[in-house]
Structures are given as structure tokens and as C-alpha cells.
Amino acid sequence: MGAILDLTDVHVKIEQAYVLQGVSFSVPEGELVALLGRNGAGKTTTLESILGLCPPFEGEVEFKGESLIGIPPFKIAQKGIGYSPDSARIFSELTVTENLKMGLLHHDGPKNFKAAYELFPFLEEHKENLGKSLSGGEQKLLALARAMVDETLDLLLIDEPTEGLSPENTQKVYTALEEVKDRASILLVADDLELAKEFAEEYVILSSGADQESGDIDELIRNPDIAEKYLSTGVRNGETK
Amino acid sequence: MIATLASALIDGLALSMLYFMIASGFSLIFGLEGIVNFAHGSLFMLGAFVSYEVVSYTGSFYLGLAAAGLSMAIIGALIESGLLRKKFGNEMAIIMITLGVMYVIHHGALIRYGAASSTYRKIPSYLQGTLKPGQLILNNYQLFIIVLGLIIAGAVFLFLNRTNVGLIVRAGIDDVDMARALGANTRRTFTLVFAIGSALAGLGGAASVGWIYASVDLGLSYLFFAFAIVVIGGLGSFKGTFYGSLLAGITHELFAYFIPFLAGPSLFILMAAILLFKPEGLAGGAKQ
Numbered sequence: 001m002g003a004i005l006d007l008t009d010v011h012v013k014i015e016q017a018y019v020l021q022g023v024s025f026s027v028p029e030g031e032l033v034a035l036l037g038r039n040g041a042g043k044t045t046t047l048e049s050i051l052g053l054c055p056p057f058e059g060e061v062e063f064k065g066e067s068l069i070g071i072p073p074f075k076i077a078q079k080g081i082g083y084s085p086d087s088a089r090i091f092s093e094l095t096v097t098e099n100l101k102m103g104l105l106h107h108d109g110p111k112n113f114k115a116a117y118e119l120f121p122f123l124e125e126h127k128e129n130l131g132k133s134l135s136g137g138e139q140k141l142l143a144l145a146r147a148m149v150d151e152t153l154d155l156l157l158i159d160e161p162t163e164g165l166s167p168e169n170t171q172k173v174y175t176a177l178e179e180v181k182d183r184a185s186i187l188l189v190a191d192d193l194e195l196a197k198e199f200a201e202e203y204v205i206l207s208s209g210a211d212q213e214s215g216d217i218d219e220l221i222r223n224p225d226i227a228e229k230y231l232s233t234g235v236r237n238g239e240t241k
Numbered sequence: 242m243i244a245t246l247a248s249a250l251i252d253g254l255a256l257s258m259l260y261f262m263i264a265s266g267f268s269l270i271f272g273l274e275g276i277v278n279f280a281h282g283s284l285f286m287l288g289a290f291v292s293y294e295v296v297s298y299t300g301s302f303y304l305g306l307a308a309a310g311l312s313m314a315i316i317g318a319l320i321e322s323g324l325l326r327k328k329f330g331n332e333m334a335i336i337m338i339t340l341g342v343m344y345v346i347h348h349g350a351l352i353r354y355g356a357a358s359s360t361y362r363k364i365p366s367y368l369q370g371t372l373k374p375g376q377l378i379l380n381n382y383q384l385f386i387i388v389l390g391l392i393i394a395g396a397v398f399l400f401l402n403r404t405n406v407g408l409i410v411r412a413g414i415d416d417v418d419m420a421r422a423l424g425a426n427t428r429r430t431f432t433l434v435f436a437i438g439s440a441l442a443g444l445g446g447a448a449s450v451g452w453i454y455a456s457v458d459l460g461l462s463y464l465f466f467a468f469a470i471v472v473i474g475g476l477g478s479f480k481g482t483f484y485g486s487l488l489a490g491i492t493h494e495l496f497a498y499f500i501p502f503l504a505g506p507s508l509f510i511l512m513a514a515i516l517l518f519k520p521e522g523l524a525g526g527a528k529q
Binding site: 051053072073074077078083085089091092093094098101102103105106146 | 405408409411412414415416418419420421422423424425426427428
């Protein structure tokens, strides 16, 4: 199957910091690719460069064969890309329902949150509450639900969805990824190697703003030296410590 | 005493609504776009003169109001799309541009009208005179300003809370980049909000002429009022701006009636007190 997303030699500077220094990888259509790396490797910036929030000054980003360079972020999103950021970034002064509506801005037809409420029942219980009234973990789940609520999206960019979550909420993320994986391609920044091993078909490791390793996820599981070298997770025999 | 207090409250409510009409637009523009629009007071002043001209020429009070609101909406949209849009992110450039626009409008008005104030009395007969329920004496025109202000507040509230564009505006005040990343066309929304904010300033200016006067000095005075009220209410908060306007207007008139020498600085005393005890403003402020 062809690639839905292609990054070729992407370079990004944020103010004076040279954050991405030639990132290249693809997300095959219908697959989940895990983007791995230590803190500061450029994982979040990679997602933001795809969305046009940190536009590359060099390189190419193609979505379904069409270049995204020079296109404003709202038009990139309207092409069918959803985004769940690592720090949640929910709209604190909007209600839970209004936050979900923001995920359906360019969706024609009736706004239906049934799927989101089924995955995360607490959202329905708090649907009239302001986003800021939710706990940190709940806000993170709301951000994920907001990215997933439009079932017509072709690609989801999901940034560290389980970071800082309780085991119970982490399980909810697993359930949600299981559900959404069947209908969209996903680029997942994984803070947790277990998450990547559970869902990803392929992986890309960033280090110092460039892709260093990539391939089949089974390869990463079979070869713990890769994770040891770039992720410092101490992976041995497929286990993390 | 009660009649005096009631009169002070009615005067205060009317003044609150004028404050609200200028401060709400100022607050929305700041909240969404992060722009301190130094030309905002000048649009209030220009709205007053547009209304003055239209009423003088046509004799129609309501045409004057509509012309002031509409013309300021167009001017606001042109300022945003023609002068500011390409400079977003460059705060110094934005400040210089809005100061420049303020300067041009101020001096243009000075050349056209001079430093003396102008006023008109071509307001509908039913808005002239007073009502006298019991011992109270209520100025019809002030009641009109109160009703106009409440209608505008209700309309803006409905726009913000019941429409998709309003949802984008409120989301953008929270986190404009995230709104963009979800597909919100914030460029178009910026222009619309600038136009609406400018129209509100123009309407406020037009409404003030039948009560106060049209004067070139209005621009700078009301810019300071708007700034103080936005700080009192909470930066970027529409509700906060409404409450802040009420508090500021009523406080001013209570001082004017009972401790007149404090009426002038009352708004800034109030702002200092709020900054001291509730620095995030009355409504907490959507944008801290």
C-alpha cells in the first residue's frame, strides 16, 4: 500500500534553534507508525511541521501525494488530518461538548459525539462543564477524543497520549487506539515503548533532529540495542524496565 | 436621597453601556489577536462624527447610528486586512501601525472639526425629555443608551455562544494555534472580529453624541477607559468586560453624585484596586 504521508529531508528552525535537521520517513496508508526518541529529539516539532504550525524552511511534506508546504494550518487540517497534542491543549473556557465540536469544524452534516462518549463515558457526564474543570488526565483524553471525533479523517497525529496518565486512563487510550486504528492512518509519538509495540507496524527513531533508525516494529523488538542506543529504555528480550 | 441614588444608578448604567460598547470590541480584538489596538478610541470618536454628519445631513437619528456602525466595521476590516495582517507576530510593528492610524484619524478630525466639541439634538422626540415615576427623574436618552447597550451585549453574547464563528472566536482566545490545527480559518475570523469590534466602537461613539458631545478628545479618553475596563474585567473575557463596564460606569456616577472630585480618577482607582486584589480581573480572564 502507498504512503499517505511522506516527509523528505525536512528542516525546521524555531527562532534560533535548529530543531529538525533533515527528517525523512513515510506513513503507509492504513498503518500506524510510531515516532520515537528522547526528549528534545524533535518529535513534537515533526508533527507541528506537518500541520504547518512550524513550517519547514527546507524539505518536502506530502499528504496523499500533495505538497503541504506553504499551505496554512487550517487548510492542512481540512485536508483530513487530526491532531492530539502532548500537552492536551484543550480549550479551557469551552465546554466539553464545544471542545468536541471544534474537532468537527469542517465536518458536514450533524455533529455526533456518540462514538466519543462511548469510548470515554465521563465526557458525556461532564459535557456541559468547562474544559478547565476536568483533571489533567481527563483533559488529555478529551484532546484525544477531539482528534478522533471526526470519523472521516484520513490521518491522525497523536502525541504522547499516555504520558502522565493513570493505568486506568492509559487503558482507555489503548481501547481508543484499537478503535481508531481500523479507520485511519496514524503517526503516533510514543512516550511508552509498550504502546508502540502494541499498536505500531513501523517505527521511526529521531535523535538530534534527524531520523536515525526506522523499520518494522518487530525489528525493534528483536534488536534491543537500537532502543538501548537511542531511547535509553534498557530494552532486553522485548521487555522494558 | 433615594431619588438621587436612583438617578446616579441610571446615569451609571447609561455610562456603563457606552463603556461596554468601546471596551467589548477592544477586549475581543486583544483576546483573539493579541493586538492592543491604539486606534480603537479613534474609531469611537470617528463614529461620533460620522453620526453627527449623517444626522446633520439627513435628519435621521437611526441612520446616523447605522452609518457609524457600518462605516467603522468597514474601516476596521480594512485596517486589519490591509495594514496589520502581514505584521502579525511583530508586536512593535503592530503597536506602531495602530498608533499611526490613531494619529491620522485624530489629526484628520482636528483639521475637519477643530478642537471645539459638536453636538446635535436631532434625536427622535420620544427620546427627548424625561420620565418622572414618583420622585425619580429618568432621562429618556439615557434609558435608550441602556437598552441599546443591553441589546448589543445580548447580540454579541448570542454570536459568541450560539454560532460556529463565535465558537472559533472563543477557542481562538484560548489557543489560536490549536484552533488553526483543527481547521479553523482564523484569518477570516480575525478580520470579522476586528470589524465587529470596530462597529461596536462606532456605535458607542454615535450613541454618545446625543448625550455627551462629539469631540476630537473623545478618542484618547475612551481608549484609556477601554483599556482600564478590559484590565478590570479580565483580558479577553467578554463577560468580564460587561461586568467591568457596569462596575466602572456605576462607580463613576456614584462618585460624581456624592464625592465629585473623585469621579474623574474613579476608573483608575478601581483598576488599581483590581490589579492589587484580583490581578486576573473580575472574570478571571480567558487569556492570562
